[in-house]
Amino acid sequence: MSFWWDALGGPPAARPSLSGDRSCDVAIVGAGYTGLWTAYYLARHDPSLRIIVLESRYAGYGASGRNGGWLSAEIDFPHDARLRQAMTDSVDEVLKVCAAEGIEADAVKSGCLRVAVTPAQETRLRAFAVVAADWRLLEPAELATRVRVAGARAAAFTPQCARVQPAALVAGLARAAERAGVLLFEQTPVTGISRGAVSTPHGTVRAEAVVRATEGFTATLPGQRRRWLPMNSSVIVTEPLPASVWSEIGWADAETMSDFAHAYCYLQRTADGRIAIGGRGNPYRYSNGFDPNGHTPDSTVAALTGMLRRLFPAAAEVPVARAWSGVLGVPRDWRAGVAFDQATGFGWAGGYAGHGVTTANLAGRTLAGLITGSGSELADLPWVGHVGRRWEPEPLRWLGVQAMYAAYRHADRTETARGLGHSTRLSRLADLVSGRDR
Template sequence: MNDHRTPRTAPLAAGFRNGGVSYWYRDAGVPERRDALPGDRDYDVAIVGGGYTGLWSAYYLKKEQPDLRIAVLEREFAGFGASGRNGGWLYHGFAGARDRYAAEHGRQSVVDMQHAMFRGIDEVIAVARDEGIDADIHKGGMVRVATGPAQRRRLLDDLDDRRDWGFGETDLRLLDRTEREERLRVAGAMEALWTPHAAAVQPAKLAAGLARVVSGLGVDVFEDTTVTEIRPRTSGQRPAAVTVRGTVTADCVIRATEGFTASLAGQRRQWLPMNSSMIVTEPLPAKVWERIGWRDREVLGDSAHAYIYAQRTPDGRIAIGGRGVPYRYGSGTDVRGATQPRTVDALWRTLAALFPDAAGAGIEHAWCGVLGVPRDWCSTVHVDHATGLGWAGGYVGSGLTTANLAGRTLRDLVLRRDTDLTALPWVGRRVRDWEPEPLRWAGVQLIYTLFRAADRRESAGTPRTSAFARLAEAISGR
């Protein structure tokens, strides 16, 4: 992806900011913090984590059964984590190999899951509209480009695979050269796929708006409340969330902590906290946008192994993200969103290679966050009524739509209802833990070293997927 004409150091705009909250909160404003938990309390449902999963679960439970007493417990403020730091892709993709789900539940269950994700995009849009949440949502679809022969082969193979699963032209189609250029001009693009099942969103506005709506429904959202342990039901005690400010008991305790799950007692190897970083440019001049296009605000991805995700913001910036330093030893997380200068530079070089006309724009903000990765890379949602514990997550970076589907599924599971949602193949899925350190750290470093080496080889024009990438896939277990 590197271009010899592209500087190796990103041009930083005046007032450049690294870390803290994401640019999305810099744009929307950080919400005023709600009160912390005032001490021991008792509820019908306690939800640990104030991101999308926790907020959607609270929303659908309270709408379905208004008399439920529900508490959301959040360490920082609602939407502080990945929900307020992501790339703003309201997208139909879900984590995990389709064949892996199908091996356990049949092919039709996977098709059902995909259609549920399609509908989930419109569900989020409808709730935002009906509840008065202005999150700058625009459903322009998604474009995925291939910028080299090996990427092109993978893109076409993926299209063929999706056709085999029964998804036709209305769900995904190749763009001819004319439409590709009309939609979005990416330097070196050899092929592009487009799907209508995607929308761009300002993720912090969505999270803050959803938290406001949930609070208005009567859900107690406690912020600045760190949960240290989740306890199952025992013969003498109800399930509980233990916090630094008191213990919350409930009939059901839902873990909705995604990339922060490792911070809970006994959960360090459950889901690996994968780090992902983003940068955003200053607003681009109109003449630059005339050359780039991107009028319909499609979300953009590529077909590299160390892939990127991007969107055009409503105020005319490019926001682009990628993995950066993927994992910190001991399941550590970032230091309040700060990302490494070399990651900023790498993302900038990728942006400039894809959009040379934007190479003169300064970078205004860089940040990072964590997402949850199960050992088999497949998302899961479950409620165990014997222990009184439930959970959802492991979205592997595809969480914006999946969290909404999880919230609706958790509603049905908590209320003990057998529905089309509770029959989907991710319900009840359990996988083994990640390896102990230092194997965990060494394995992830090796995987992404191999992926980047594969991208370098493929950028030289090799027509086939690099053997480095195939080895990385085998090690990762994806």
């Protein structure tokens, strides 16, 4: 369980599981952000729809309750002004729904900082700031008025990001969907998805439309082993920092933050005065393996702790309170997609590659429009219908991912040790092999 659920006193009381066969208009597999946003917007669009959401554990058990709490406008997709604007609008849409539905998710929209702490990172960041829409370059003195990061050489800032408490967001969204008339069955693992039907050990749900919203768990479904890579990401959170330490660090506005390393880390200042920092840890286990309960190896905790203390030496004596891990869905081209086929009644969304908190909202609104045929302009966005090629079979998949991240980490160490002002050839090769636009 993540710190986010701990902070809420654990998950809500268990909802009932499915008991016997059912029929409905729309059946949704997965009660994370994607499934719940889809259900919520469907119910708001047409309250007469019979909507059932099926979840193998509890709502928000997966990445929705374990992520770093970034409500950002980032999406790994070729630059498209319409998609970028849709993501920007989605940040505000989530905040608007939180206000309307009374979801207390510790949301603070203060933007995002990307900080360079080595000469090579600075070179990459300055080039990024020239071309990236909505990002502004900050010199070290201006950055220090926001947050004091050890060794910072430059930063980029965008206002299009908010900090959230992810478990509070998904728990509140589940309650909002239920108030809108959605039926949510927990402890109901799905064993098969076919045209117009979803099979479980407790019964079959027949529906005119079926939506797969399983993100990092998609690889566990029949026929989907190579669709999206279940990539592991890990997070640690400190005990609350003393006021004296915060006075040294600053960070009063609680912007989200990351460095500009190849194997980057991501951070937030929590509502109760802690620092949460995450990174890839052991990014991929052989043959789509992952620990569903989120155990984090000691080596990953040590690595993340080291990153935190290098960035904020003032916090070096603050203990780590909690560590956890989760899986996210990564397509081979790192580009998310959303689709619905009116002929078969089947839809899906995901492959967010770590940017799912906001993207899932856009996916939910898009799917709701596609399913109801409401003619939403979101249906014309370039990610609609996008299906990337499959990942390579094992052992090529495991070897490739391990080599890619080993190359990135080696590049980061080399750039730091030698004070290089440019990316290494090895990192550029890893970019090429990964297939990711960086």
